[in-house]
Amino acid sequence: MHLNSNLIFRNLAEGIFLLDETGRITTCNAAASAITGYDEAELAGKPFCVIDGCQDDSIIQSKELDEALKKKKCVAEGWKMRKDGARYWAEISYSPLFDDSEGLAGYCALLRDITEQKNKQFDLLESEQRYRLMVEQVGDYGIFMLDTKGRIVSWNEGARRIKGYSAEDVIGKYFAIFYPEEDILNGKPAWELKIARSTGKYEEEGWRLRKDGSRFWANVVITAVYDAGGRLSGFAKVTRDLTERKMNEQALRESSDKYRQLAQELSVANSELSSVNRELEQFTAIVSHDLKEPVRTVRSFLYLMDQHVDQQKFDLLKPSIGKGIRAAQRMHELIDSLLHYSQVSKIGLQHQRLNVEDMIAEAIQNLNDAVEQSRGQIHVDCGVPFIYGDRVQLVQLFQNLLGNALKFTNGKEPEVAVKSWVEDDWVRFVVEDNGIGISPENLDKIFEIFRRLHFASQYPGNGVGLAVCKKVVERHRGKIWAESARGKGASFHIMLPQI
Amino acid sequence: MKIFRLAIVENDEDERFFMSEAFRASGKFEILGEFGNGDQLTEWLHGSSGELPELILSDLNMPGKNGYDIMDELKTTYPDVAVFATSTSSVVSTREKCIRAGARDFIAKPDIFIAYDAFVSELYQLACRYLGG
Numbered sequence: 358m359h360l361n362s363n364l365i366f367r368n369l370a371e372g373i374f375l376l377d378e379t380g381r382i383t384t385c386n387a388a389a390s391a392i393t394g395y396d397e398a399e400l401a402g403k404p405f406c407v408i409d410g411c412q413d414d415s416i417i418q419s420k421e422l423d424e425a426l427k428k429k430k431c432v433a434e435g436w437k438m439r440k441d442g443a444r445y446w447a448e449i450s451y452s453p454l455f456d457d458s459e460g461l462a463g464y465c466a467l468l469r470d471i472t473e474q475k476n477k478q479f480d481l482l483e484s485e486q487r488y489r490l491m492v493e494q495v496g497d498y499g500i501f502m503l504d505t506k507g508r509i510v511s512w513n514e515g516a517r518r519i520k521g522y523s524a525e526d527v528i529g530k531y532f533a534i535f536y537p538e539e540d541i542l543n544g545k546p547a548w549e550l551k552i553a554r555s556t557g558k559y560e561e562e563g564w565r566l567r568k569d570g571s572r573f574w575a576n577v578v579i580t581a582v583y584d585a586g587g588r589l590s591g592f593a594k595v596t597r598d599l600t601e602r603k604m605n606e607q608a609l610r611e612s613s614d615k616y617r618q619l620a621q622e623l624s625v626a627n628s629e630l631s632s633v634n635r636e637l638e639q640f641t642a643i644v645s646h647d648l649k650e651p652v653r654t655v656r657s658f659l660y661l662m663d664q665h666v667d668q669q670k671f672d673l674l675k676p677s678i679g680k681g682i683r684a685a686q687r688m689h690e691l692i693d694s695l696l697h698y699s700q701v702s703k704i705g706l707q708h709q710r711l712n713v714e715d716m717i718a719e720a721i722q723n724l725n726d727a728v729e730q731s732r733g734q735i736h737v738d739c740g741v742p743f744i745y746g747d748r749v750q751l752v753q754l755f756q757n758l759l760g761n762a763l764k765f766t767n768g769k770e771p772e773v774a775v776k777s778w779v780e781d782d783w784v785r786f787v788v789e790d791n792g793i794g795i796s797p798e799n800l801d802k803i804f805e806i807f808r809r810l811h812f813a814s815q816y817p818g819n820g821v822g823l824a825v826c827k828k829v830v831e832r833h834r835g836k837i838w839a840e841s842a843r844g845k846g847a848s849f850h851i852m853l854p855q856i
Numbered sequence: 857m858k859i860f861r862l863a864i865v866e867n868d869e870d871e872r873f874f875m876s877e878a879f880r881a882s883g884k885f886e887i888l889g890e891f892g893n894g895d896q897l898t899e900w901l902h903g904s905s906g907e908l909p910e911l912i913l914s915d916l917n918m919p920g921k922n923g924y925d926i927m928d929e930l931k932t933t934y935p936d937v938a939v940f941a942t943s944t945s946s947v948v949s950t951r952e953k954c955i956r957a958g959a960r961d962f963i964a965k966p967d968i969f970i971a972y973d974a975f976v977s978e979l980y981q982l983a984c985r986y987l988g989g
Contacts, residue, residue, distance in 0.1 A: 641947060642945075645943075645944065645946065646916065646944060647917065649945070650868075650944055653944055653967065653968065654868070654871075654969075656968050657870075657871075658870075660968045661970050664970070680870060808922075810920050812867070812919050812920075
């Protein structure tokens with residue numbers, strides 16, 4: 358058999374109908390009868406609407422045919438009914454047929470049963486519908502879609518509740534409207550999309566704005582959405598309002614900060630109390646020993662003089678009077694020193710910017726007599742121009758240290774060096790001498806009040822100078838200690854905070 | 857009657873004078889040495905080849921090595937020598953502090969240092985109690 362167009366007609370899986378110019382079926386193929394359930398003879402002469410289940414012979418109007426005539430082709434889809442009443446979804450393609458003289462000869466209708474395909478589509482639609490409804494009704498999460506440019510294309514109930522905007526307010530708007538101004542100025546919204554685009558996802562917690570301008574703490578996930586072809590079709594954005602959690606966290610942090618601060622204050626108060634307690638103990642010791650001693654001496658000599666008088670030993674009176682006077686004098690000095698020492702800790706501490714060279718020059722000036730008498734040399738080499746502290750107290754500090762350096766020499770001409778430099782956050786001062794030095798077991802003791810290493814006959818003094826130094830340094834939140842190598846003099850080291 | 861060998865450590869010369877006068881007058885003590893502070897005492901102890909004192913009476917406040925330094929040092933170097941501390945303090949805590957530091961006992965000084973007789977008797981009684989009459 359020759360290959361001719363008849364073969365197409367007979368073998369095509371699609372139903373082919375030839376209609377006359379009024380729309381009545383003139384002929385059809387086997388596939389057409391298989392799809393519709395009518396045999397060829399039943400269909401011949403019937404209007405084409407027979408495939409819709411229409412039994413009325415007179416109805417032959419068809420808008421599909423009109424359109425096909427106008428546009429040379431018309432494709433339509435819809436439910437059709439088989440002869441046995443079963444429904445099927447058909448796709449029908451109409452084409453007008455013209456004769457050689459361009460006159461309308463009739464139509465060709467190509468019928469395809471695409472029910473199966475359509476059902477899949479319906480299922481998909483239905484499931485999509487279900488998901489959409491579900492997403493739309495989720496109230497705790499703001500879920501919405503952005504197009505590739507970041508414009509909002511969908512909006513759900515959660516988004517409305519969280520952000521306060523209705524769908525009409527936001528659809529089509531750029532999603533930056535939810536961001537605080539500083540984020541917008543920093544280009545954060547666009548940056549987030551960029552991350553989502555390059556990595557598939559962007560997630561963060563941060564402040565966002567509601568419609569009324571109030572802020573809420575949001576957990577945000579932006580997911581890039583791709584179409585079947587792998588092209589970016591937009592972004593899904595899920596937003597949760599975690600303001601309450603954030604507030605709780607903040608409250609917790611604040612309360613723990615507060616407790617930490619309280620504990621710290623308590624510990625400070627505690628150490629202050631301990632130090633006051635120690636001072637009180639020290640004061641008791643001072644009164645019971647140091648102050649009591651000269652009073653007792655005066656009293657003893659008065660009793661002794663009383664005995665001398667009773668015994669008519671007038672020649673013995675004079676030395677006793679002298680000793681009584683010296684004891685009274687010593688008493689006077691002790692009280693003065695004690696007052697001076699207690700003043701150091703009581704008077705309000707100044708915090709002034711001080712020129713270090715001026716400060717040390719003032720201390721040296723105050724020691725003018727001692728410098729001349731001892732024929733001492735004081736070399737000042739200050740690597741630090743300024744320091745912050747109390748001028749009167751710091752001058753006193755250096756005056757006491759330099760005074761000691763000039764005094765404890767065993768007759769040698771004193772050579773004293775004052776140096777300073779910066780160490781980390783501290784300023785370090787060193788006062789170094791070539792004097793008698795201090796034995797290692799006494800390096801700490803020398804800072805105790807009224808503690809003396811030598812008899813007054815050898816090195817006069819009352820044991821307050823270094824105690825004052827220590828107090829001054831401690832009030833400046835610093836440290837002081839002494840170093841000494843046998844026969845090589847002593848050096849006093851002071852660390853003061855730079856600020 | 858037992859006579860104790862005694863060393864006196866007291867920085868005030870006048871006080872030391874009246875103190876040792878009273879001890880000598882009592883006849884109950886033999887004074888082996890009188891010192892102005894702990895430095896002088898330990899120097900003498902280390903250099904001494906003769907008899908050691910049985911007890912040392914030491915003032916607390918002194919320049920150089922003070923009473924506490926003496927107790928602390930002798931605890932290890934001369935544990936057999938009993939140290940008795942004395943001072944003008946009438947505060948209870950002073951006695952406790954001395955005993956903690958290693959003293960056998962503490963006796964407060966008399967109100968005036970020309971009246972050491974009662975003090976000497978008290979120390980004698982304590983010495984008998986601690987060291988055996």
